[in-house]
Amino acid sequence: MTRQSLVKSNSPAFVDLATLAGMVADGDCFGVGGHHFARLPIALLRSIAALHKRNLAYTAWAGGLALEMLLEAGCVGSIDLCFSSLDIFGLPPRFRASAEAEAVPLRDWTALAMIEALRAAQRNMPSGAFQLPMGSSMMERVPGARTVADPLVGEPIGAIPPLALDTVVLHAPRADASGNVQIIGARALDIAMVGAAKKVLVTVEEIVPVGTLGAAGRQTVLTRNQISAIAVVPGGAWPASCLPFYATDYAALAAAFESEAPLAESLALPEAGVPAHPRRAVAIRAADLPQRFPAILPAPATPTIDEIMAVRLAAELDDESFASAGAVSPLANVAYRLAKATHAPRMMLATLSCGHLDIAPSPMLLSALENLDAETAAAHAGGDDTYSTYYQAGAVTHEIIGAAQVDRLGRVNNLALVKKSGGKLRLPGQGGMADVSNMHRDYAIYVTRHSPLSIVDEVAFASSGRGLLDAAERSAAGYRTGRAQIFTDLSVFRLDAETRELVVAEIMPGASRAAIGAATGFAPRFAADCREIDLPDADILDILRRQIDPLGLRRLEFVGARERGGLIASILAEDRRLVEHYAGGIA
Structure with a gap:
């Protein structure tokens, strides 16, 4: 292996934004720090795009907004990632178009393979x-x-070459005058990426005197000898978040995604700086919020399917559960919080891809959720260390994950669907599902729209599956054995350990065997003890509606693309109203 020479120093350079962007070279293997809409270096990415950098080998856990900006500017020569999503806003259009047209070489990774390659x-x-x-x-x-065969015991294992990066860009709250860089909250793969990089270019909100970073309390510090250069760019992550300065500005993101203007133009920081709403939202603390919110959504006469599924998923959890909320899974996140707020107060819950560990079941206020979870978490972490500490060790019991397509063997396809025309419909990607489907004690997948297109006889490509199913093979691999189930809006399938095929074990209220059969891409078998699920009682529905998910974020997974925009607009309006009300005198 030939390792690139490092361009790092005990005395990182302090430069302006344009100079920092100019340090990115055409053709760089290029990584982006942060995760989802947290701490993305938006201002630096805009500057890189403005310089028309070319042929960057985009390499990161996630694509999302950062990749969309670079694709739009024509900067990307290849893509290596685990998934790409715009979170509640759906699939990234530029990534999808590029992948479906095969315009840019795209390589999909498992999360664990990328982590170990970076390491x-x-x-x-x-x-x-x-x-x-x-x-x-x-x-x-x-x-x-x-x-390959393990050199000591001969068992098959995966092996991966090192993934060395030319340049990593990231945004952080602060650096001190010596160049030590502070991260607050979840840190994604930043530690591994920085360690694997030749150059590390950082924008920060402010520079503070040496010796004062510790006053911030819980934090991660990238020591100065890991950093190449730093630029002070207040608001440099907006409209993404940067704790403790501002929350994600979902309204600004919605406007940018709806606009016909280039993203680089739509995402320009206003001259007045970060708007008031995300600055007020980030200051909300758990103690500022009521035990129950006044009813926001009209209470339906009977529970809706999103409520029924949330309550049924919550029933899977108990005091010994350790549940991790993955990317873009509001239904699962609601179910976890509901369980912890009701019958499973001792369970452990981790959010932001296991970056916030053992959180309290705070209400899902969109703008304030990241800082509420960061505040109440017992610890902050990154995806690289939590994989080895929790996932690979078999400590996580549940990560209830949404799937686009599932087959009779319980295998998932979250990579691409084949259209009737023969073309491909690119999906977000499997993220870490291929790894964790075997590592979790319980295998739990959900599909919110049960149809012959989503529950199929055989997936075209198995992006993930429960390969280790029965107790013997799981024990041999060092994993606990639990339930393996697929939850849909019509039924609950059980993955039978003997036949390794799906069997209908439960029927959702109002559904029928005939409806399930018509909506399934194979002839389903029904378990001898198959039963209809009971409707949730009034008390748990009240907790769901007024304590855990007052905005109804769970509904986003039950609407089509055409309805999503209107639903998001109504959620954002209520989110703003609640933040303004409960922020009170927060400046």
């Missing part, structure tokens, strides 16, 4: 080793990945 580069090792994603076909997709 191999970080540690100056010739390769990284990882558990195989049994039940998926992802090993044929991950670049350079091989199945």
Whole structure:
């Protein structure tokens, strides 16, 4: 292995934004720090796009907004990622168009393969080793990945070459005058990416004197010898968040995604700086909020399917559960919080891809959710260390994950669907599903619209699956055995350990065997003890509606693309009203 020479210093350069952007070279293997809409270096990405950098090998856990900006500017020469999503706003249109047209080479990774490849580069090792994603076909997709025999015991394992990065860009709240950089809250893959990078370019909200970073309390510090250069750019992550300065500005993101103007123009920070709403939202604390909110949504005469599924998913959890909320799963996030607020107060709950550990079940206020979880969490972490500490160790019991398509063997396809025309419809990607589907004690997948297109006889590509199913094979791999189930708006399937096929175990209220059969792409079998699920009682519905999810974020997973925009607009309006009310005198 030939490792690139580092361009880092005990004395990082302090430069302006234009100079920092100019340090990115055409053709760089280019990583972006932050995650989802948290701490994205938006101002720096805009400057890089304005310089018309070319042929960047975009390499990161997630694509999302950062990748959309670079694709729009024609900066991207190739893409390596685990998934790409715009969170509540749906699939990223530029990424989808590029992937479907095969305009830019795209390589899909499992999260664990990317983590171990980055760590191999970080540690100056010739390769990284990882558990195989049994039940998926992802090993044929991950670049350079091989199945090899463990040198000590001969068992098959995954091996991956080091993933060295030329440049990583990230945004952080502060640096001190020596160049030590502070991160508050979840840190995604920032530690591994910084360690694997030749150059690390950072924008920060402010510079503080040496010795004062510790006053911030819980934090992660990237020491100055890991940093190449720093620019002070107040508001440099907006409209993404930067704790403790401002929350994600979802209204600004919605306007940018709806606008016909280029993203680089729509995402320009206003001359007055970060608007008041995200600054007020980030200051809300759990103690500022009521135990129950006044009713916001009209209470239906009977529970809606989103409520029924949330309550049924919550019933899977108990005091010994450790549930992780993955990307873009509001229904699962609601179910976890509902369980912890009711019958499972001792369960552990982690959010933002396991970046906030053991949080309190705060209400899902869109703008304030990240800082509420960061405040109440027992610890902050990154995806790289939580994979080895929790997932690979088999400590996580549940990560209830949404799927686009599931087949009779319980395998998931979240990569691409084939259209009637023969073309492809690109999906977000499997994220970490290929890994964690085997690592979690319980396998729990949900599909909010049960149809012959979503529940199929055989997926075209298995992006994830429960390859280790029965107790013997799971015990041999060091994992606990639990339930393996698929939840839909019509039924609950159980994955039978003997036949390894789905069996209908429960029927949703109002559904029928005939409806399930008509909506399934194969002839479903019904368990001998198949039963109809009971409707949720009034008390738990009140907690769901007025304590856990007063905005009804769970509904976003039950509407089509045409209805999503209107629903988001109504949610954002109520979110703003609640933040303004409960922020009180917060400036």
